[in-house]
Amino acid sequence: MPQRLPDTSTGTSADTAELPEPEPESPHAERLQELLAGLNEPQREAVTHGEGPLLILAGAGSGKTRVLTHRVAFLIYTEQARASEILAITFTNKAAEEMRGRVERLLSRGTRGMWLMTFHAACARILRAEAERLGYTRRFTIYDQADARRLIRRCIDELGIDPKRFTPAAIHSQISAAKNQLHAASDYREAAGSQFEELVADAYERYERELLRMNAMDFDDLLFRAVNVLELYEEVRSRYARAFRHVLVDEYQDTNHAQYRLLQLLVGGGRAPVRGERVQLEGHRNLAVVGDDSQSIYGFRCADIRNILDFRDDFPDARVIKLEQNYRSTQTILRAANAVITNNRGGIAKRLWSELGDGSPVHVRELEDEHAEARFVVGEIERLVDEDPTHPAHAEIAVLYRTNAMSRVIEDALVRREIAYQVIGGTKFYERAEIRDAIAYLSWLANPFDVVSFTRVANSPRRGLGQTSLARIVAHSATTGISVWEAAAAPAEIPGLGAAAVKSLTRFACTMAELAQLVEQRLPVGDLLEAVLSRTGYLEALEAETRGAAEKVIEAQGRIENLDQLVEVAREFDAAASEDDDSLDVFLQQLALVADADSRREDDGLVTLMTLHNAKGLEYPIVFIAGCEDGVFPHSRALDEGALEEERRLFYVGVTRTKRELYLTYARQRSVFGSPTYSLRSRFLDEIPAELTDCEEELVLSRAAPRARAAPRARAGTAAWTGHGRPGGWADSRAPDAPPGRAFRMGEDVVHAAFGEGVVTSVEPGGVIVVRFAGDGSERKLMAEHAPVRRVRSG
DNA sequence: ATCCTGATTTTTTTT
DNA sequence: AAATCAGGAT
Numbered sequence: 001m002p003q004r005l006p007d008t009s010t011g012t013s014a015d016t017a018e019l020p021e022p023e024p025e026s027p028h029a030e031r032l033q034e035l036l037a038g039l040n041e042p043q044r045e046a047v048t049h050g051e052g053p054l055l056i057l058a059g060a061g062s063g064k065t066r067v068l069t070h071r072v073a074f075l076i077y078t079e080q081a082r083a084s085e086i087l088a089i090t091f092t093n094k095a096a097e098e099m100r101g102r103v104e105r106l107l108s109r110g111t112r113g114m115w116l117m118t119f120h121a122a123c124a125r126i127l128r129a130e131a132e133r134l135g136y137t138r139r140f141t142i143y144d145q146a147d148a149r150r151l152i153r154r155c156i157d158e159l160g161i162d163p164k165r166f167t168p169a170a171i172h173s174q175i176s177a178a179k180n181q182l183h184a185a186s187d188y189r190e191a192a193g194s195q196f197e198e199l200v201a202d203a204y205e206r207y208e209r210e211l212l213r214m215n216a217m218d219f220d221d222l223l224f225r226a227v228n229v230l231e232l233y234e235e236v237r238s239r240y241a242r243a244f245r246h247v248l249v250d251e252y253q254d255t256n257h258a259q260y261r262l263l264q265l266l267v268g269g270g271r272a273p274v275r276g277e278r279v280q281l282e283g284h285r286n287l288a289v290v291g292d293d294s295q296s297i298y299g300f301r302c303a304d305i306r307n308i309l310d311f312r313d314d315f316p317d318a319r320v321i322k323l324e325q326n327y328r329s330t331q332t333i334l335r336a337a338n339a340v341i342t343n344n345r346g347g348i349a350k351r352l353w354s355e356l357g358d359g360s361p362v363h364v365r366e367l368e369d370e371h372a373e374a375r376f377v378v379g380e381i382e383r384l385v386d387e388d389p390t391h392p393a394h395a396e397i398a399v400l401y402r403t404n405a406m407s408r409v410i411e412d413a414l415v416r417r418e419i420a421y422q423v424i425g426g427t428k429f430y431e432r433a434e435i436r437d438a439i440a441y442l443s444w445l446a447n448p449f450d451v452v453s454f455t456r457v458a459n460s461p462r463r464g465l466g467q468t469s470l471a472r473i474v475a476h477s478a479t480t481g482i483s484v485w486e487a488a489a490a491p492a493e494i495p496g497l498g499a500a501a502v503k504s505l506t507r508f509a510c511t512m513a514e515l516a517q518l519v520e521q522r523l524p525v526g527d528l529l530e531a532v533l534s535r536t537g538y539l540e541a542l543e544a545e546t547r548g549a550a551e552k553v554i555e556a557q558g559r560i561e562n563l564d565q566l567v568e569v570a571r572e573f574d575a576a577a578s579e580d581d582d583s584l585d586v587f588l589q590q591l592a593l594v595a596d597a598d599s600r601r602e603d604d605g606l607v608t609l610m611t612l613h614n615a616k617g618l619e620y621p622i623v624f625i626a627g628c629e630d631g632v633f634p635h636s637r638a639l640d641e642g643a644l645e646e647e648r649r650l651f652y653v654g655v656t657r658t659k660r661e662l663y664l665t666y667a668r669q670r671s672v673f674g675s676p677t678y679s680l681r682s683r684f685l686d687e688i689p690a691e692l693t694d695c696e697e698e699l700v701l702s703r704a705a706p707r708a709r710a711a712p713r714a715r716a717g718t719a720a721w722t723g724h725g726r727p728g729g730w731a732d733s734r735a736p737d738a739p740p741g742r743a744f745r746m747g748e749d750v751v752h753a754a755f756g757e758g759v760v761t762s763v764e765p766g767g768v769i770v771v772r773f774a775g776d777g778s779e780r781k782l783m784a785e786h787a788p789v790r791r792v793r794s795g
Numbered sequence: 796a797t798c799c800t801g802a803t804t805t806t807t808t809t810t
Numbered sequence: 811a812a813a814t815c816a817g818g819a820t
Binding site: 001091092093119120121137145146175222223227297298301353402403405406425459462464465466467468469500592594611612613614634635637638646650672674706 | 796797804805806807808809810
């Protein structure tokens with residue numbers, strides 16, 4: 001918020017570069033000594049770097065967060081920056097919280113005023129202050145993935161696009177990618193080469209119009225619009241650029257183009273101008289980025305690894321510091337990780353080393369199926385906790401997996417053995433229907449144009465306002481240009497609305513008008529939320545269910561509990577928040593950007609379960625990685641898309657979470673979508689030198705022929721044919737490192753020697769693609785490798 | 796408008 | 811196996 005931005009008009013006098021060595025009599029001298037003690041040489045160099053660009057290449061476990069937090073403290077102690085002049089960006093809320101806590105401990109005081117948050121949160125904050133310049137109000141709504149997808153679905157319905165042929169998800173991911181490259185709808189249209197891309201352009205244009213009309217932004221817009229506003233208004237850009245005298249970015253390898261551009265706008269610098277691109281900006285260039293190209297795992301979110309690889313092109317004078325000493329893992333684990341990652345090409349050479357000794361070998365286990373795997377993991381956890389000489393606590397153990405769906409079986413096994421655990425991520429608190437309903441009520445109160453929230457809430461609880469009535473209300477608001485709120489307030493004006501619907505809507509609008517009064521009166525959001533839940537009849541409807549049919553009772557009770565929890569969250573917010581005029585907006589913004597309420601707890605005697613992606617940045621003495629099978633990890637879809645190297649980096653991330661004991665397990669058989677699938681052990685397992693593992697038979701065989709053991713199992717995989725009509729299983733998709741050009745993607749235009757032109761409507765495991773042909777409209781499954789089919793060059 | 800049922804689809808990964 | 815969807819009956 002601009003009013004909170006410090007006045008930095010006073011120039012830069014004493015607080016510039018030259019003070020790595022503190023004056024002995026400086027008031028902070030003692031604290032500075034303390035701060036720098038215990039850092040190794042390169043770490044200290046990074047922490048005490050003065051002004052100007054800084055690239056820290058930080059291998060896994062090399063004390064990256066330590067360097068960042070200490071650097072922030074250093075900047076403040078040496079008075080190179082005040083708290084409010086620091087912008088420190090992380091990728092996840094979890095990381096931001098972690099960092100805030102550690103900085104507070106270092107400074108032994110609060111960090112208020114410091115912008116320590118995710119990219120998205122920082123952008124949202126900038127936009128709440130500046131969005132009016134772009135035609136939004138400051139109370140704009142943030143649509144999450146699900147909301148955005150609903151809206152896209154409506155757009156493509158209205159365009160008459162067959163949602164079977166082009167799914168909302170496929171179109172959304174195209175639009176999302178475009179936004180992350182800072183391509184507006186018009187840019188996308190210009191570049192569109194295929195029929196599919198033309199359709200996406202139509203959808204994109206409409207979607208954008210709708211978002212603006214609804215005064216709403218999706219996640220990608222937060223970045224895109226923030227960049228827009230900084231590019232369009234030099235005065236805004238320079239204000240923020242001056243305000244943030246030091247910008248620090250964690251996980252820089254995961255930045256995408258929009259994020260990259262945002263940073264350039266804030267600090268100046270940038271690559272040589274590309275045609276049509278405005279680069280080369282004035283600025284203080286106090287940008288410190290930390291990252292590890294080997295841990296880049298967000299390519300699917302348009303992360304561009306070149307941002308870190310080319311940092312020195314952007315800032316030729318950048319100081320580059322490598323952190324290569326690992327303080328986390330045993331030598332064995334590091335060797336295993338390094339051995340795997342060397343199979344990737346390119347990247348920045350690093351020599352990670354550790355003084356922690358060899359430790360145990362990597363434990364590799366083959367199990368019959370996912371249930372046996374889960375039992376093994378749980379049994380081993382019990383054994384370690386009871387028998388291991390180090391007596392690890394449950395909290396020191398993490399179980400990692402590739403996809404959220406895999407947690408279930410492991411959870412079951414843990415429950416059976418009565419071991420307490422926590423799942424990070426997965427089914428998120430805020431994705432539950434009742435929570436989303438409650439939030440939608442609040443969103444519509446805050447933003448009367450928010451059609452998505454209105455349609456979610458209007459008939460929940462049941463008020464007899466079905467699809468047809470809702471469509472009429474929305475259409476009326478669109479044609480007359482009034483907000484849905486206003487449209488709903490005057491039901492009689494809406495053409496075609498039935499008498500019953502008019503009556504019902506009148507009542508509903510009245511209730512909402514009353515609640516809007518409460519918003520006007522600045523009721524604390526906790527109280528407001530309670531009022532919403534009771535006056536709209538939402539809670540009542542749920543309570544009615546607890547007295548109804550037996551099966552639904554438990555569920556309804558759970559929902560009520562969840563809502564109580566949300567009220568609790570709101571009350572905590574009220575307690576913490578200052579007396580803001582717009583607390584409802586701030587609260588909603590916070591909810592939109594914080595993924596899960598039940599966040600990670602420590603020292604709680606809980607085993608932790610999470611996806612490999614969620615594990616980034618964390619460490620555990622004991623780590624299990626389950627599902628090390630080709631097709632699962634590396635994921636079959638990643639293989640199809642030629643993203644093997646990214647999967648390998650993900651594996652690297654998983655392995656390097658481990659301090660001491662690493663378990664890699666795989667199952668010969670696993671149920672996928674309810675039907676049994678046979679698979680081979682992950683190729684990544686074979687990339688670990690056998691002498692580092694405890695699987696002795698493997699040692700002999702895999703030296704001779706790495707796939708020797710796998711081969712017979714490939715034949716065992718013949719059962720896949722008898723199994724459940726998934727011919728080939730993963731075995732065929734195994735064509736190692738297939739050139740990325742080979743893989744077909746959904747929506748691509750292709751031409752077949754016999755059937756003519758068509759479009760890829762789905763990509764299946766085993767190199768099978770489904771193509772719908774324009775000629776006769778037929779849909780056929782083809783083996784991508786062998787069928788006489790090729791991609792039509794778009795354009 | 797709502798509810799039921801059978802069919803179809805879903806699983807990457809996250810802000 | 812679970813969740814969502816489409817179509818039809820009430």
